[in-house]
Amino acid sequence: MSTFPFTLADLRNHFTELAPASFVVHNDAAFWMQGKGLDKRLVVLANRSNPVFGKFQGESSIFKDHTLKICPLNHANARALRSRLDWLKPTPIGLGTSAGMGDRLGLATPGHVRAMHAVGGNLVPIFAQQSIREMQRTNRSPDDVMTDATFGAFEGGWRKAVGADADHLKTPADIDACVAAGYSFFTIDPGAHVDSAADTAPPQVITSKVLALPWDDLESTPDDLNKRYVGKTIQLEDCAIPLDALAMARAAAKYGQAIAHVTRMYRHLAAHNIPFELEVSVDETETPTTHAEHIYLASELKRLGVQWVSLAPRYIGRFEKGTDYIGDVDAFEKDLAVHAQIARVFGPYKLSIHSGSDKFSIYPAAVRQTRGLVHLKTAGTSYLEALRTIAALDAALFRRIYVFARARYETDRVSYHVSAHVARAPAPESLTDAELPALLDQFDAREILHVTFGSVLTTKKSDGAPLFYDDFIALLRAHPDAYAANLEQHLIKHLTPFAKV
Numbered sequence: 001m002s003t004f005p006f007t008l009a010d011l012r013n014h015f016t017e018l019a020p021a022s023f024v025v026h027n028d029a030a031f032w033m034q035g036k037g038l039d040k041r042l043v044v045l046a047n048r049s050n051p052v053f054g055k056f057q058g059e060s061s062i063f064k065d066h067t068l069k070i071c072p073l074n075h076a077n078a079r080a081l082r083s084r085l086d087w088l089k090p091t092p093i094g095l096g097t098s099a100g101m102g103d104r105l106g107l108a109t110p111g112h113v114r115a116m117h118a119v120g121g122n123l124v125p126i127f128a129q130q131s132i133r134e135m136q137r138t139n140r141s142p143d144d145v146m147t148d149a150t151f152g153a154f155e156g157g158w159r160k161a162v163g164a165d166a167d168h169l170k171t172p173a174d175i176d177a178c179v180a181a182g183y184s185f186f187t188i189d190p191g192a193h194v195d196s197a198a199d200t201a202p203p204q205v206i207t208s209k210v211l212a213l214p215w216d217d218l219e220s221t222p223d224d225l226n227k228r229y230v231g232k233t234i235q236l237e238d239c240a241i242p243l244d245a246l247a248m249a250r251a252a253a254k255y256g257q258a259i260a261h262v263t264r265m266y267r268h269l270a271a272h273n274i275p276f277e278l279e280v281s282v283d284e285t286e287t288p289t290t291h292a293e294h295i296y297l298a299s300e301l302k303r304l305g306v307q308w309v310s311l312a313p314r315y316i317g318r319f320e321k322g323t324d325y326i327g328d329v330d331a332f333e334k335d336l337a338v339h340a341q342i343a344r345v346f347g348p349y350k351l352s353i354h355s356g357s358d359k360f361s362i363y364p365a366a367v368r369q370t371r372g373l374v375h376l377k378t379a380g381t382s383y384l385e386a387l388r389t390i391a392a393l394d395a396a397l398f399r400r401i402y403v404f405a406r407a408r409y410e411t412d413r414v415s416y417h418v419s420a421h422v423a424r425a426p427a428p429e430s431l432t433d434a435e436l437p438a439l440l441d442q443f444d445a446r447e448i449l450h451v452t453f454g455s456v457l458t459t460k461k462s463d464g465a466p467l468f469y470d471d472f473i474a475l476l477r478a479h480p481d482a483y484a485a486n487l488e489q490h491l492i493k494h495l496t497p498f499a500k501v
């Protein structure tokens with residue numbers, strides 16, 4: 001039985017800046033967030049003898065015979081909070097339907113929590129989710145991302161399980177940094193080892209590519225490969241996939257190096273001896289993953305002892321950033337239906353949908369065909385909602401960002417799959433201030449604003465001061481409810497189809 005003597009109502013009388021959604025009493029100690037912007041603090045209140053205080057850094061005072069500690073929002077206090085409120089500590093989430101909501105600004109999680117609460121159901125969220133590439137583009141560390149997500153989830157009042165996705169890891173050093181920061185879900189991206197030219201190379205080139213594979217690492221030989229697959233037919237639930245010699249040689253030539261890389265990364269991660277789950281993602285590669293290739297990937301990874309919870313093939317059609325699916329939705333569903341059967345027969349494991357922001361037209365098919373064995377990843381869409389918030393609050397700032405983004409686009413688009421043209425995006429001088437927010441709903445402007453986030457957030461003026469970052473962040477910090485409301489409204493559209501499994 002709790003011996004904590006104060007009610008939320010008592011405390012709100014004394015602490016007028018207390019954020020009620022954050023308030024929680026756990027093991028006879030109360031925790032809440034108070035204040036706004038940079039003055040925001042974590043507060044811990046408990047009997048002076050409560051062991052809770054040991055791990056928190058901050059200033060202590062006395063409040064009615066109890067000890068009150070006011071703690072800055074730093075990494076040490078985020079760790080302490082995760083160790084005290086254990087639901088905030090990321091853990092493996094298994095096969096439950098799940099959704100990742102990346103946050104490049106460190107300010108989006110309270111809005112993500114609002115969307116999660118609004119959709120209900122058993123969907124499991126991943127609030128901390130960022131690739132090493134995007135961390136570098138925003139000057140953030142794995143700890144920064146984790147700390148922001150921890151305090152955001154706490155502030156929003158999230159009280160159920162969470163995962164944390166160290167996304168698109170490419171090297172063992174990436175793994176080490178994210179293990180140290182407390183991540184639980186590790187997405188291994190062997191894309192640099194995928195040979196997409198194998199799709200169309202002539203047979204003799206395929207043969208030499210296969211002979212050149214790292215057979216020691218694959219613990220196999222070209223002969224074994226033939227014996228295991230060639231001439232076999234894989235019976236799935238309502239279809240069968242024949243594996244002929246050329247298709248399997250192409251699969252091996254395309255993905256053999258990637259399998260060796262994933263196996264190395266998996267073993268490196270497993271040697272850390274932490275609870276974790278693994279995703280394998282080949283979504284950022286040039287050509288779609290065929291069903292035979294998916295079978296080859298899954299059965300080879302299994303043979304090498306790799307265990308994974310989700311896999312992101314490269315699907316058919318175009319998954320451009322921050323916009324809906326481009327392609328034939330019926331064809332996508334038919335293709336996905338077979339991938340989903342492979343995932344059930346060879347796993348079960350989840351299919352993961354990367355670049356999942358705003359792919360509204362395919363969500364119903366994805367949920368239907370996977371029967372909920374699916375993970376959705378979004379990130380850029382939350383940055384775009386920040387821009388929508390800014391466009392409504394400070395037209396002049398947004399206008400400057402849009403002009404800058406148009407000028408940066410041709411450079412910044414290179415590492416992304418996008419097809420926007422600057423000439424098709426409305427010219428800034430043609431728009432009134434009131435028309436600016438609608439740019440977030442125009443295809444070309446949306447992609448231009450999406451892929452330039454790194455430049456917008458990190459470009460400096462000649463005197464070394466940030467060009468936009470300080471004003472951008474200060475505005476969102478000053479209007480947290482405006483940003484959270486936009487996020488809630490927009491993310492509900494993403495999460496609802498996945499919450500209804």
Ligand SMILES: [Zn+2]
Pocket residue numbers: 168281283284354355
């Ligand atoms: Zn991805």
